[in-house]
Amino acid sequence: MLDTWLDEDLGRGDLTQSGIHSSKIVNAHWECKQKGIFCGGGLVKSLYSHLDPSVSILLKKADGESFTHGERIMKLNGPVSSLLAGERTALNLAMHLSGIATATEKLVSEIQNTGVLLADTRKTTPGLRQLEKYAVRCGGGVNHRLGLDDAAMLKENHIAWSNGIESSIKNLRKSIPWTSKIIVEAETDQQAKEAVLAGADGVLLDEMSVDSIHKLVPQLRTLANQASREIMIEASGIDPTEIKSYASTGVDIISSSAPVTKSNWIDFSMRFSEKGENE
Amino acid sequence: MLDTWLDEDLGRGDLTQSGIHSSKIVNAHWECKQKGIFCGGGLVKSLYSHLDPSVSILLKKADGESFTHGERIMKLNGPVSSLLAGERTALNLAMHLSGIATATEKLVSEIQNTGVLLADTRKTTPGLRQLEKYAVRCGGGVNHRLGLDDAAMLKENHIAWSNGIESSIKNLRKSIPWTSKIIVEAETDQQAKEAVLAGADGVLLDEMSVDSIHKLVPQLRTLANQASREIMIEASGIDPTEIKSYASTGVDIISSSAPVTKSNWIDFSMRFSEKGENE
Amino acid sequence: MLDTWLDEDLGRGDLTQSGIHSSKIVNAHWECKQKGIFCGGGLVKSLYSHLDPSVSILLKKADGESFTHGERIMKLNGPVSSLLAGERTALNLAMHLSGIATATEKLVSEIQNTGVLLADTRKTTPGLRQLEKYAVRCGGGVNHRLGLDDAAMLKENHIAWSNGIESSIKNLRKSIPWTSKIIVEAETDQQAKEAVLAGADGVLLDEMSVDSIHKLVPQLRTLANQASREIMIEASGIDPTEIKSYASTGVDIISSSAPVTKSNWIDFSMRFSEKGENE
Amino acid sequence: MLDTWLDEDLGRGDLTQSGIHSSKIVNAHWECKQKGIFCGGGLVKSLYSHLDPSVSILLKKADGESFTHGERIMKLNGPVSSLLAGERTALNLAMHLSGIATATEKLVSEIQNTGVLLADTRKTTPGLRQLEKYAVRCGGGVNHRLGLDDAAMLKENHIAWSNGIESSIKNLRKSIPWTSKIIVEAETDQQAKEAVLAGADGVLLDEMSVDSIHKLVPQLRTLANQASREIMIEASGIDPTEIKSYASTGVDIISSSAPVTKSNWIDFSMRFSEKGENE
């Protein structure tokens, strides 16, 4: 994708550069204009090395590390024309991804020490799914399935259109790789119990209240235990402001799209300095 | 990009579908779960027609139209396997773009009737620049340059590394297409005046206070007038909460990255119904 | 890949056609020159519809169906130039895939009624993995993981380079999507038991004798039961001629690369006839 | 194609590696588990250098060289994550191609010292034609035309649909590059003779018996001689077990698809060892 992203900004070439013709080798650095969790360092290095292998970058923060206002995130050195050609694209990537990592970390810190994991969803910006899921990991979250091919998930409509949960799971076991899990999205207690009894690997309790889940989880654990099975229980479709309460219900995982769909970019900017001046 | 986006979600194929084998033809619709400005209708049609030409879509809202909570944005009809295969990607695109259109419209409505235009910036999500700039237009904004090849813009560093604004503009006129404009980003009054005198097509007043701009604009207009020239004056780097005050300074344009970098996705969801039931 | 495959044969264009200039519309059919299981019908239709939408194909056998010597697998109708342009590529695909489906079916029929599944491996022809795995399903087999991203599998070397099975599984649960399984490839009884105790989702018993597996399986089942867990047990690295004995050991799955690496192509050929003559 | 092949196995990334995080630099080697002719060394080097330029490979066998059971084919050194990421794809390529080279060499050795060449056909695995044709050369064979654009070949149907061999050849000479040969596939003596008289560059005697060809060849040579022309005579569609008899008929070339369509993969495996231990 690096080429696509760079082309998108460079098009037929940087007009301004074409009139300046500067071949200066300069230093630059990225400055943080607020605090947060960094994400995108390796990507920025790949982008610049793709654009011009003579650009060198020294990362001051690893992906997943926190930074504060005013800190320098990385140092760059190279031809001014190359630094400028990649500037906007590199910043756009890192500002967007760091925004996601920062928002994730905020949610994760709320459920710290509960043993409950925060997972993402498939609500990701088209073209950036793997990077955004990586940003979620940088912020301390875990990933839900990466795509439709990654695990089977029976949702409301699948269940409605088939002969019920049990028969669907039986059919899926024959058609999907034996290495793939089957998850059931339950909208009612009944569906959740059926899923456990039918041998689902996980149950997703969708848009249920804290109270409902609190009562349901022990029942599901007991059912699974009786069948010598383990079950992963996930709460989804929750209001992020209630995450703490949900974390106390006994579920294993809470999933939320908020780090992607409701986060702001983190503000970084690139500062230049003549060689020598800035070290 | 349609293939890339679909592949990202479908990967090696929808596992859940592979076990359900439903060939049902169903109706579906998209429901709005909050109010806003729609963007992405044509794109969703292209996506589905690329995926399966037998899917038909009836748009209830044109791009740029407003919708309220509970409204239906579009109706879909087609094989359930195809509707599900494109569901997440289509929603992700439209939810993201409608978020931008909605945020744009909010800013535009604040400067309504001032004659001042709201422009976007090059801070766009990598891979989605043209779509995000389209979403800004749907929200009532205008576009700034689309890429580095679209107009020449002399920034702080270009000026520092060359022999000043006048000589830079002279050089650019020789190297860029005669059909391209030259814009100067000024950080001081002095730079802005030099730019006008040197024949720039536009001047961008960056991170200046409302007061400074208020005083500077008439001076720039006078200089331009004396030289029988017209000049476009833009305020950039502003705090979006002060946009109304900036609109009263006499500038022609205000640019802001906020509709892209600080907007939330709009929440749509796809609802299915057996054929017949839902018309 | 359709374009790549067609280009590979057509290159700069069919020279022979260029001198014949035949615009005849003709009938043709594919004839089987031996018996087997068919695979590739949908693919051949896609290939021809990509090459020339005016070619029509009537499949006489569905993928997964058996055929005998002399049977006609499909009928084609279209411009002779198009039928010839795709002939070799279409036949090559179907002959190769039907060879795999046929070889799979032969192994599957040997373990019929044992409840044991036959799975494939990642030993597939570069560029054709998904199609070859599909051919295995057409022959009655199930798929193992589709790629390295599809489930985690701890092999000999992973275990050697880490701090053992238990700690590796613990680390993996944090880094991989929670929807992904963890499989352990065990070369000793000890490793297999450790894997079960550490909570692996599956254990793969590699290159063990029928006797060893026969003794080991009940022990693993007991361990899993005590921990209220279920475990999938797979035998791999077996000699295909002993598959029946392995199927009696109590394992759930036997995997084999033989349908891909030791199968011959099935012989089909395309016969032409003037329109009218052949219906 | 290297990217496509690697992606096919790596997908969204090696999950197992993601939990092990081993940055160890290790040695490895490829061990032969049976004898044969090697093919694919350069390709494996390209694949790994594409994946990670820091991997170094020392080939112990050149393409086309023979190896025996237990021999080491190559030594590798590099980061364990890179060696594992390319392992399956590299092995799949070399095992498949070495299978073809080995099968070719077996046929070639049967017609050794007869002066007759063994040629391949266009029956090749889609996506791998050039590599499989290279494997045939490594096994001592020569290539037939690489694609439909590489020489004109009049087959049964072309002849039936045109005004006969002579007129077809005349037309082809005008439409194809003058640097391209014209070959005629003959199913009868009569067609073969017509082809020679009409100035074909080669004649392919298809599915004829040894006896028929034995009688026909001298007649064709005489006809060609009388016309001051040279003609290449090829036997095709033969049973590989009769290749020796066909080689005694006076033909110049025998073509066979068997090395591609009826060969088994050669078994190699990659063995790892801690740095230092294995030299």
Add this chain to the structure above:
Amino acid sequence: MLDTWLDEDLGRGDLTQSGIHSSKIVNAHWECKQKGIFCGGGLVKSLYSHLDPSVSILLKKADGESFTHGERIMKLNGPVSSLLAGERTALNLAMHLSGIATATEKLVSEIQNTGVLLADTRKTTPGLRQLEKYAVRCGGGVNHRLGLDDAAMLKENHIAWSNGIESSIKNLRKSIPWTSKIIVEAETDQQAKEAVLAGADGVLLDEMSVDSIHKLVPQLRTLANQASREIMIEASGIDPTEIKSYASTGVDIISSSAPVTKSNWIDFSMRFSEKGENE
């Protein structure tokens, strides 16, 4: 390539159209502003059908047909936005190719009735080789080899770096497909004779005078005859103004790059008319 060519002109979209928003369906035609030989009709149809399937085109001239000043070459009908979007690219292709066809026809007409063929060379515009070679055929010429993989040609340097013509030909026969010809480029009489004796399929007499060739050709024919071989003799590197004299030397073929490297575009233009007005 159609996408690349259209993108080159359309870039991020036709700005002028974006402000006009005309959805008119209009008629248009292409008018010739000079006489010549047409080439590019099918290509223009493909280009427009790729851009917008609703555009219909009626060709008034087939490729290879002559036209005069003022004639209409084709009629178009479709949405004005689509007609304009493809206008420049379509015209550029057809004007360039018709220029080549016209220049070819002029040379071909000079050697009419001599039985000598006019061939092109590998001096073609990068990206357009197959189209330019097609234009040469439209003008009555034949093609030389299409690329380096299409026939072997021993040039001055190949001969210098090997052990001479005879040994080079012997080596080539073993390494290239048996279906490929071997041509020798001779700069002296001696080389030409060696080539014939060594069994070359063709000899190219490069930059020799008319007189030299006149003397050499019968000698080469005699040598070939004595060896029961046929040889194609080509004159290359000639001055196009002397083509008539070269055609009288007894060579089979004359090759020239002039139709590509020294031709002017033919002037066509597209004229629009409101629907109804122009039929």
Add this chain to the structure above:
Amino acid sequence: MLDTWLDEDLGRGDLTQSGIHSSKIVNAHWECKQKGIFCGGGLVKSLYSHLDPSVSILLKKADGESFTHGERIMKLNGPVSSLLAGERTALNLAMHLSGIATATEKLVSEIQNTGVLLADTRKTTPGLRQLEKYAVRCGGGVNHRLGLDDAAMLKENHIAWSNGIESSIKNLRKSIPWTSKIIVEAETDQQAKEAVLAGADGVLLDEMSVDSIHKLVPQLRTLANQASREIMIEASGIDPTEIKSYASTGVDIISSSAPVTKSNWIDFSMRFSEKGENE
């Protein structure tokens, strides 16, 4: 595009090389066979470095520099197989582009010292627009817009289909980026005046006589002056032989497609020499 261009010539590989197997490292140089302006040096370096990084090239002429018959343009050193593999493609590019630069320079020299600029047009060879526009700059010309997305240009038909020039410009200002210019192509005095009054950034006087333009220009300047605006005036559709007269009319720019559509390739050839011999 480098890959496409090389593939076009190399196809499935250089057959001649395959039989010569020369691994010689040799020197070579490019010799000019006529005088002109060079263009393509950087491109040839990129092409060879893409093909084989071990090839080194020393340019003796920079792009835009003049050369005379017999001069050496560049020196090359590298494996003979690589030099030959890129030879034809590299020469084709540079010969074509230098032809354009040379033709441009001839026109530019005719209007030297008049202050009038020579611009190109969108009549460029499909696939090579950016390179051909670069060649025009190397010859001393300036570029017109690079594509339809680069500036808005109202032509005859746009005006006819809209509500006139003034309303079209008003609409365009709202839909195109504010950084883009609007140009009007005028076929009459009246249209030109309307364009100036409506605030066009440039006016293009198409196919008007020298006299008409001579009279019109001062009128347009006056109108612009009265509105405190600047206007760029261009003459287009001119006969290149009259360029001097047009340059005296007071226009700012003259555009011509002749350097692309009516230029001949410059003749270069590559000469080889054994290492050492040629320095």
